[in-house]
Amino acid sequence: MAVIAHTAHKDKLAIHRLGLWLFIISDSFLFLGLLFSRFYLQGVRRPPEINQPLGLAISIVLILSSLAAYRGETAAAYGDIKRFRRNILLTLGLGALFLVGVGLEWSEAFRSFPPSTGYGTIFFTLTGFHAFHVVTGLLALTVALLPGQRARLQEGNSWGVEAVVKYWHFVDVAWVFIFPTLYLVS
Amino acid sequence: MRKAIAVVLSLGLVRGMLVGMAGAGAGMGVTVLLRAALGLSAWNPGPVVAIGTITGVLAYLAGLGAFSYWIRWALVAEPSKEGERHRYGWTRYLCVDINHKVIGIQYMATSILVIMVAGALALIFRIELSTPGRTIMGPGLYNRFMSLHGISMVAATLIGVSGLMNYLLPLMIGARDMAFPRLNALSYWLIPPAVVLLLTSQAAGGFDTGWTAYPPLSIKAPLGMQLMLTAFYLVGLSSILGGINFLTTIFKLRAPGMSFFRMPIFVWATLATALLQIVFTQFIGMVLIMLLLERLLGLGFFDPAREGNVLLFQHFFWFYSHPAVYIFVLPGLGVISEIVPVFSRKPLFGYKAVAISTLGIAVGGTMVWGHHMFAAGMEPYLRIPIMMTTLLVAVPTGVKIFSWLATMWMGKLKLDTPLLFAMTSIAVFLVGGLTGIPLAIVATDLDLTDTYWVVGHFHHTIFGGFVFPLMAAIYYWFPKVTGKFLNERLGKLHWGIMTVGFFTSYLPYFWLGLNGMRRRVYDYDPGLQPMHLVATVGGFMIGLGFLLLLSNLLVSAWRGARAPANPWHAQTLEWQVTSPPPEDNFPLPPQVVGSPYSYGVPGSVHALMPPGGAGEDGGKEAT
Ligand code: HEM
Ligand SMILES: [Cu+2]
Numbered sequence: 001m002a003v004i005a006h007t008a009h010k011d012k013l014a015i016h017r018l019g020l021w022l023f024i025i026s027d028s029f030l031f032l033g034l035l036f037s038r039f040y041l042q043g044v045r046r047p048p049e050i051n052q053p054l055g056l057a058i059s060i061v062l063i064l065s066s067l068a069a070y071r072g073e074t075a076a077a078y079g080d081i082k083r084f085r086r087n088i089l090l091t092l093g094l095g096a097l098f099l100v101g102v103g104l105e106w107s108e109a110f111r112s113f114p115p116s117t118g119y120g121t122i123f124f125t126l127t128g129f130h131a132f133h134v135v136t137g138l139l140a141l142t143v144a145l146l147p148g149q150r151a152r153l154q155e156g157n158s159w160g161v162e163a164v165v166k167y168w169h170f171v172d173v174a175w176v177f178i179f180p181t182l183y184l185v186s
Numbered sequence: 187m188r189k190a191i192a193v194v195l196s197l198g199l200v201r202g203m204l205v206g207m208a209g210a211g212a213g214m215g216v217t218v219l220l221r222a223a224l225g226l227s228a229w230n231p232g233p234v235v236a237i238g239t240i241t242g243v244l245a246y247l248a249g250l251g252a253f254s255y256w257i258r259w260a261l262v263a264e265p266s267k268e269g270e271r272h273r274y275g276w277t278r279y280l281c282v283d284i285n286h287k288v289i290g291i292q293y294m295a296t297s298i299l300v301i302m303v304a305g306a307l308a309l310i311f312r313i314e315l316s317t318p319g320r321t322i323m324g325p326g327l328y329n330r331f332m333s334l335h336g337i338s339m340v341a342a343t344l345i346g347v348s349g350l351m352n353y354l355l356p357l358m359i360g361a362r363d364m365a366f367p368r369l370n371a372l373s374y375w376l377i378p379p380a381v382v383l384l385l386t387s388q389a390a391g392g393f394d395t396g397w398t399a400y401p402p403l404s405i406k407a408p409l410g411m412q413l414m415l416t417a418f419y420l421v422g423l424s425s426i427l428g429g430i431n432f433l434t435t436i437f438k439l440r441a442p443g444m445s446f447f448r449m450p451i452f453v454w455a456t457l458a459t460a461l462l463q464i465v466f467t468q469f470i471g472m473v474l475i476m477l478l479l480e481r482l483l484g485l486g487f488f489d490p491a492r493e494g495n496v497l498l499f500q501h502f503f504w505f506y507s508h509p510a511v512y513i514f515v516l517p518g519l520g521v522i523s524e525i526v527p528v529f530s531r532k533p534l535f536g537y538k539a540v541a542i543s544t545l546g547i548a549v550g551g552t553m554v555w556g557h558h559m560f561a562a563g564m565e566p567y568l569r570i571p572i573m574m575t576t577l578l579v580a581v582p583t584g585v586k587i588f589s590w591l592a593t594m595w596m597g598k599l600k601l602d603t604p605l606l607f608a609m610t611s612i613a614v615f616l617v618g619g620l621t622g623i624p625l626a627i628v629a630t631d632l633d634l635t636d637t638y639w640v641v642g643h644f645h646h647t648i649f650g651g652f653v654f655p656l657m658a659a660i661y662y663w664f665p666k667v668t669g670k671f672l673n674e675r676l677g678k679l680h681w682g683i684m685t686v687g688f689f690t691s692y693l694p695y696f697w698l699g700l701n702g703m704r705r706r707v708y709d710y711d712p713g714l715q716p717m718h719l720v721a722t723v724g725g726f727m728i729g730l731g732f733l734l735l736l737s738n739l740l741v742s743a744w745r746g747a748r749a750p751a752n753p754w755h756a757q758t759l760e761w762q763v764t765s766p767p768p769e770d771n772f773p774l775p776p777q778v779v780g781s782p783y784s785y786g787v788p789g790s791v792h793a794l795m796p797p798g799g800a801g802e803d804g805g806k807e808a809t
Contacts, residue, residue, distance in 0.1 A: 011438070018437060019365060019430055019431075019434045022670065023430055023432060025463040025465075026467075030471065031463055033468065033473075034472065034503060037476075037498060037704060040495070040501075041494060068549070071353075115483060115485050116484050116485065116492065117486065117492060117493075118492050120485075120486075121485040121486045121487055125476070125485065146261060147262065148259055148262050148263060150260075151262065155263065
């Protein structure tokens with residue numbers, strides 16, 4: 001009986017993992033489409049007003065947040081709940097900081113290339129879609145901190161954390177493509 | 187009285203719709219107040235309704251109970267599963283239920299309902315087309331009806347194939363349910379609000395862009411356009427979530443012994459369909475949002491004055507919508523491959539080739555989208571390559587046709603309604619495919635594009651690849667689903683009227699197209715009238731066929747003859763359990779040992795069933 005229960009649990013994990021990967025693969029085509037639109041409409045044009053240092057700064061913030069998320073995931077896998085919480089809270093903070101950075105970026109962009117202009121259309125849409133993913137990621141990370149997942153961690157089931165962190169990495173990787181596309185190419 | 191109200195309120199659909207309406211109202215109210223506070227004009231229908239749609243759909247899903255389990259999951263370690271499987275009887279079809287068979291029926295019923303409404307619209311505008319000039323409506327209303335017909339039929343098809351795959355996939359691979367039953371329920375429950383939005387769009391000015399919603403027309407169309415775009419988005423979301431579920435189920439939940447080359451062709455079709463769903467639906471979702479952003483916030487994707495380009499829309503639209511036609515037809519072609527061997531009592535000819543061709547169509551079909559844009563000013567260097575790839579996709583499609591014909595060749599044909607409908611499907615799909623060739627060739631397409639040739643072509647492919655296979659599927663699997671037979675004589679009458687009606691209605695379209703009838707116009711040269719009249723008569727025969735189907739379904743569900751577990755002596759797994767199947771399909775997993783189609787091979791079986799089930803012989807062929 002115990003054996004059956006055990007394999008069932010392992011199967012379940014494999015099923016959940018595959019489902020998540022398929023979701024991520026599917027979602028990445030959305031970003032592919034967005035990147036394509038940038039080159040289709042704007043070629044490699046880039047307005048001189050774009051704030052590259054700020055863009056670089058928020059990229060670094062987001063990458064650091066992924067690092068914190070990774071540490072949180074590892075801690076969760078080892079059942080170290082205190083470190084897990086600390087790192088996920090750090091991730092949340094860095095993610096929020098990233099959003100603040102995007103906000104600053106937007107308020108500058110509004111003046112130099114507003115959404116009604118050609119480059120503005122692309123810039124606000126790409127960063128907007130990405131920011132929306134960041135918001136959903138933050139919500140998901142918050143859910144991982146709720147009592148349900150904590151109780152499951154105590155039982156040695158860290159799937160919930162793993163899923164959320166994978167999604168967060170995905171959002172991060174998407175930015176790694178968006179950043180050069182919007183800020184660097186020309 | 188009190189009790190009756192309590193029962194009605196316990197139905198998820200009713201609760202969801204009530205809470206959803208309240209949510210939409212609240213969202214719109216708050217937006218109006220906010221806009222007033224910010225000093226904007228308080229009532230700007232676009233953004234106000236957009237916010238209302240979002241809050242409305244979320245409130246509806248919450249009121250329905252679609253999120254209940256996940257909320258409990260967030261809060262406690264082992265969430266209770268109460269309220270998920272406790273219902274039996276008809277009420278469970280109106281609630282969130284996580285059994286794939288219930289969800290399959292929900293999809294099918296919704297699809298048939300939408301087909302009926304959209305079909306009625308088609309008959310109304312076919313009356314308009316029966317004489318040149320104004321018959322019963324003016325050009326504005328004609329365009330609205332035509333557009334609503336097109337998009338509703340597209341939605342109904344997406345819903346219908348999801349229904350078929352949902353019901354059949356787990357049964358065919360020996361699984362107890364889908365990999366993610368709750369996600370599955372959510373996928374279905376995104377559909378009703380889409381249907382409601384499509385219908386309410388008509389109260390908001392409708393839309394007259396055809397189903398394709400090309401800008402700049404769709405940027406200028408009334409508010410109804412926005413509702414149509416959100417409806418389309420919801421159907422797309424449902425499609426993506428469904429695709430993830432189908433793929434995971436196929437990869438992880440096959441019964442022991444079911445290797446890939448022992449899967450029924452319908453499962454292969456589901457695999458290919460689901461791949462297309464998760465990859466390509468993202469592009470249409472994105473481009474629909476781009477349209478909404480341009481309409482609502484004044485972005486400039488498609489406005490040449492602001493470095494936009496309408497071709498961007500067309501590229502993405504067809505980059506989805508061409509693969510989408512394979513989403514429409516692959517499951518139907520899978521159905522034909524299931525039915526033909528059973529009623530010919532012969533193995534499916536070239537099983538492996540058919541399986542691979544299914545994937546081949548899906549993969550090849552990703553590189554052909556530009557054939558919809560030959561006349562649109564598309565990048566000229568794409569023309570010839572796209573023409574070649576389009577013609578190449580005919581090869582795997584031809585493999586399927588030859589496989590069906592070769593399977594029937596010298597078979598012991600049993601001409602029951604399922605096979606009759608399958609044969610009509612093959613004939614109709616063949617005409618659809620052949621008439622596509624001049625549309626794939628640039629030189630001839632430039633002449634035929636936007637004429638009734640195109641309308642005739644795609645109605646042939648979609649009737650041959652979806653509608654007629656759906657009819658075949660209904661007659662074939664109805665005994666499995668309900669435990670009762672459909673009336674065979676009524677079925678044959680239905681088949682005869684629909685087949686004759688179809689060709690009467692749609693063969694004239696080719697002649698009309700060649701003689702200069704443009705699509706999407708309510709008026710035409712009087713010389714074209716005789717053929718238009720014939721087409722209208724045929725259209726009403728198709729409508730009559732649907733009514734016969736409906737009456738057959740109702741009468742047979744009520745007092746049809748009892749069906750045994752395996753009335754057609756089929757070998758695939760769904761026939762090896764009772765009719766209707768047990769709640770959990772297979773309490774113990776079957777052991778798959780051979781091909782699903784070894785009909786006529788003495789002693790052959792597809793699977794060994796665990797003892798105690800209904801079809802213990804596993805559909806063994808008589809020796
Ligand atoms: C009784 C059955 C049907 C009749 C009489 C009918 C008739 C028509 C006609 C006459 C048009 C062309 C209108 C025009 O261009 O002015 C049309 C368009 C269309 N139909 Fe049907 N149809 C039927 C069933 C279906 C079905 C079952 C589907 C799909 C599953 C479908 C999908 C479409 C689509 C996508 C369009 C294109 C609309 C557009 O141009 O944007 N139809 N139909
Ligand atoms: Cu196409």
